[in-house]
Amino acid sequence: MKTKYSSPQQFFMQRRLRLSFVLGLLILIYMVSVILVNFQTFSSLAQVPAGLIWLFKNFIPNEHTASYLGPILYQLWRTLIISISSTICAALLSLIFAVLGAKTTSPNRGFQLTVRFGASLLRNIPVVAWAMILLFSFKQSDFTGFLALFFMTLGYLTRAFTETIEDLDGEKLQALQAVGANYFQCVFCGVLPEVASSLTSWVLYMIENNLRDATLVGILTGTGIGFLFNHYFKGFRYDAAGLIVLLIAVLVILLELTSTQIRRAIA
Known part of the structure; x- marks a missing residue:
């Protein structure tokens, strides 16, 4: 050739x-x-060493930081619960929308267009913007942070689930239809078992991502570990703020390792 x-x-x-x-x-x-x-x-790059020196000098936890450990762990636990619960709730709805919106399983063209437009709208609004919009209606509360993470996750997972379902081999669905299976039997017996592993991976990824975003959302909504970080930072208690950053990093790493083990178990 x-x-x-x-x-x-x-x-x-x-x-x-x-x-x-x-x-x-x-x-x-x-x-x-x-x-x-x-x-x-060049002048900005020249200031980087001094900035890093100040950072490591002030944000390193010291012997007095242990007194802040109790409130930090409590707020970190609350933030983790909000991240997981918002992701799980959004994943359940996303699965329904994805089945209705995927080309291989959608009942009609109207559902496809509606689901795709809605998912694009939700996921293209930053989580910070969601938090600021919802703040006027629901004030500073854990529920505001939950909704901000929920709406962003709903759009993201709906798009991801839809593409995952569309990548599925259509011959299995055709075989089920050929033997007389109805729509729900095709979905529950032919689609969901095949994509369960991939969908679980997406959910685990979003839990990790939402834990990071929940910190920023907490600063705006006045809740969770984000609020506590902002409180310590504005109070010039940089050692406590540094401990929060360190614990968040440790928790995210632990979640990532756990997610990896779960993916291997269901693969």
Whole structure:
């Protein structure tokens, strides 16, 4: 079979030219952006070492930080519960919407368009924006944080679940339909068992992601570990704020390791 390149050398030369063009374009975009926002690249980079020294000097927990451990662990536990509960509730609804919106399982075209539009709308609104919008209606409460995470997760998981279902081999569904299976039998016997592993992986990923986002949401809603971090930070208790950051990182790592083990068990 003939190709448009006469030799391997010409092929690699064309790839180098394309790569050089892309890199040059990115550099040009960066330079234009620097000029527009008046960003001082070299002076900013020169301040990085001093900033890191201040960070490690002030945010490292010390012997007095242990007195803050009780309230921090309590608020961290509440934040974890909100992250998990919002993800699970959103996942259940997302599964229903995904079945109705996927091309292989959707009853009609109208459901597909409605589900896709709704998922795109929900997931393209940042979780911070959701928190600020809901703050006016539900005030500063755990429920506000729950709803902010719920709506963002609902859009994200609906899109992910829909694409996962659409990637499923359609021959199995056709075989079930050929033997007389109805719509619900096709979904529960032919679709869900095949995609259960992938859907579980998405849910576990969103729990990890929502734990990180819940910290930022808590600053806005005045609840959870985010509020406590903001309280300590504004009170110049940087050692306690540093302990919060450290514990969040440890908890996220533990969740990731647990998720990995669960994925391996259901694979």
